[in-house]
Amino acid sequence: MKTNASRPNLVILYADDLGFGDLGCYGARGIPTPHLDRLAAQGLRFTEGHASAATCTPARYSLLTGAYPWRNPRAQILAGDAPLIVAPDSPTLPALLRQAGYATGCVGKWHLGLGDGRLDWNRPLARTPLDVGFDRAFIMAATNDRVPCVYIRDRSVVGLDPADPIAVSYAAENPFPDQPTGRDRPDLLRLRYSHGHDMTIVNGVSRIGYMRGGRRALWVDEEMAEVFLREACAFVRDHRHEPFFLYYALHQPHVPRLPSRRFAGATPRGARGDVIAELDWCVGEFLATLDELGLARDTVVLFSSDNGPVLDDGYQDQAVPLCGDHRPAGPLRGGKYSLYDGGNRVPLLLRWPAAVRPGVSDAVICQTDFLASCASLLGLPLAPDAGPDSLDLLPALLGQSAAGRDELVTEGLQARCAIRQGRWVLIPPHPGPAFMRHCGIETGLASAPQLYDLTADLGQRRDLAAERTDLVARLSARLAQIRAGSRTAPAGPRRP
Numbered sequence: 001m002k003t004n005a006s007r008p009n010l011v012i013l014y015a016d017d018l019g020f021g022d023l024g025c026y027g028a029r030g031i032p033t034p035h036l037d038r039l040a041a042q043g044l045r046f047t048e049g050h051a052s053a054a055t056c057t058p059a060r061y062s063l064l065t066g067a068y069p070w071r072n073p074r075a076q077i078l079a080g081d082a083p084l085i086v087a088p089d090s091p092t093l094p095a096l097l098r099q100a101g102y103a104t105g106c107v108g109k110w111h112l113g114l115g116d117g118r119l120d121w122n123r124p125l126a127r128t129p130l131d132v133g134f135d136r137a138f139i140m141a142a143t144n145d146r147v148p149c150v151y152i153r154d155r156s157v158v159g160l161d162p163a164d165p166i167a168v169s170y171a172a173e174n175p176f177p178d179q180p181t182g183r184d185r186p187d188l189l190r191l192r193y194s195h196g197h198d199m200t201i202v203n204g205v206s207r208i209g210y211m212r213g214g215r216r217a218l219w220v221d222e223e224m225a226e227v228f229l230r231e232a233c234a235f236v237r238d239h240r241h242e243p244f245f246l247y248y249a250l251h252q253p254h255v256p257r258l259p260s261r262r263f264a265g266a267t268p269r270g271a272r273g274d275v276i277a278e279l280d281w282c283v284g285e286f287l288a289t290l291d292e293l294g295l296a297r298d299t300v301v302l303f304s305s306d307n308g309p310v311l312d313d314g315y316q317d318q319a320v321p322l323c324g325d326h327r328p329a330g331p332l333r334g335g336k337y338s339l340y341d342g343g344n345r346v347p348l349l350l351r352w353p354a355a356v357r358p359g360v361s362d363a364v365i366c367q368t369d370f371l372a373s374c375a376s377l378l379g380l381p382l383a384p385d386a387g388p389d390s391l392d393l394l395p396a397l398l399g400q401s402a403a404g405r406d407e408l409v410t411e412g413l414q415a416r417c418a419i420r421q422g423r424w425v426l427i428p429p430h431p432g433p434a435f436m437r438h439c440g441i442e443t444g445l446a447s448a449p450q451l452y453d454l455t456a457d458l459g460q461r462r463d464l465a466a467e468r469t470d471l472v473a474r475l476s477a478r479l480a481q482i483r484a485g486s487r488t489a490p491a492g493p494r495r496p
């Protein structure tokens with residue numbers, strides 16, 4: 001089946017921990033991102049694109065299911081051996097597109113769990129992206145700082161030698177005393193940890209979790225960008241004659257930040273800047289493949305990030321001292337893990353040359369809305385239980401309307417939520433430290449409610465909770481009502 005304007009290809013390029021201020025087109029200085037800047041110039045650049053959460057697993061869960069992450073108590077930063085948290089055969093974005101005849105592929109960071117709780121890495125895996133709507137998958141299980149440090153194709157670890165089976169453990173104690181850890185053998189490290197990340201050493205970098213075996217299958221961090229890029233391009237090449245959906249989840253700029261030789265030292269911002277430059281290059285190479293295959297015009301390319309930025313996320317890679325005057329979250333307060341806007345407001349770009357005129361949009365869009373908006377684009381009905389928090393924002397996404405969400409719930413750590421309504425954000429009282437000392441991030445947690453007017457105070461500096469007790473009461477009640485309910489999107493037509 002040939003693609004055309006009513007059945008465009010869809011690609012989601014998803015960065016890991018890229019902040020609102022990290023790209024040139026969002027005001028970054030000192031980190032060249034020419035390819036993403038060009039993508040922005042050729043399409044729509046959103047100033048109010050939001051992940052549903054300030055960490056990876058919950059945000060990705062929402063993107064694929066159209067549900068707020070706190071609806072699923074397991075949608076929290078997962079260990080590398082956690083079971084799949086998306087119900088098999090549930091109505092996900094890839095499942096919707098697969099049903100509509102699209103070839104569906106997943107490349108890159110997964111972090112939504114694998115298997116059914118009895119994971120054996122040496123046998124075909126019971127639950128993988130293939131069980132939630134993808135025809136093909138080439139992934140890492142969790143994050144680049146978590147074991148197992150291997151690639152998985154469809155259901156199997158790539159390049160595994162059966163004589164050297166993989167064992168993985170997230171127990172408190174190292175069950176593999178013969179495997180050196182960062183804690184015991186710092187002399188073996190080429191990149192030292194700053195906090196956490198002191199367990200099994202792989203490629204001279206200690207990780208989260210313990211691992212033994214699988215030596216032939218271990219990834220080389222510096223090759224990861226090219227490996228995923230190659231797989232993403234191969235998927236597009238293989239499916240160029242039919243409509244396709246590709247979810248290409250890049251690993252940059254998540255820790256450990258180990259760019260390929262080409263990008264080591266490419267920016268004055270140190271490793272974090274270098275891997276953002278590398279991310280930009282990957283996007284450029286990927287877009288060039290669309291051009292070469294004559295697919296650019298009829299392909300909707302969405303670019304976004306799973307959560308806000310962090311400088312020191314556990315390795316001594318000099319991200320803090322080399323940051324200089326670069327502001328990874330731009331004008332926003334907080335970053336990754338935070339309930340402030342810097343945690344969830346991220347770059348969001350959409351290019352579709354056949355139908356979308358370039359511009360800038362201030363419509364509030366959440367990644368949760370991609371599901372219903374795609375269904376709307378393709379004229380596909382959504383099951384009543386599909387995407388309980390997914391709004392059809394197609395007109396806003398295509399630049400035909402300035403109206404996005406009026407209301408949005410976002411989550412920091414551990415399902416603690418804030419609510420946005422129009423210009424107002426309420427962060428209810430939540431127990432916990434106001435500041436993450438290791439990461440240098442303001443969490444937004446406080447014993448009193450906080451209320452901010454984003455129109456007058458984008459940087460969330462002036463807390464108006466004491467002055468506007470009426471709004472605090474109204475928004476608190478609304479948040480409680482939302483959390484007690486089972487959906488926020490209408491089950492029928494979903495235009496807000």
Ligand code: NG6
Binds near residue numbers: 055056111145
């Ligand atoms: C944290 C890790 C951090 C990162 C994060 C998940 C420590 C001390 N910190 O627990 O390095 O891996 O989890 O990041 O272990 S995310 O982008 O996948 O949400």
Ligand code: CA
Binds near residue numbers: 055307
């Ligand atoms: Ca992330």
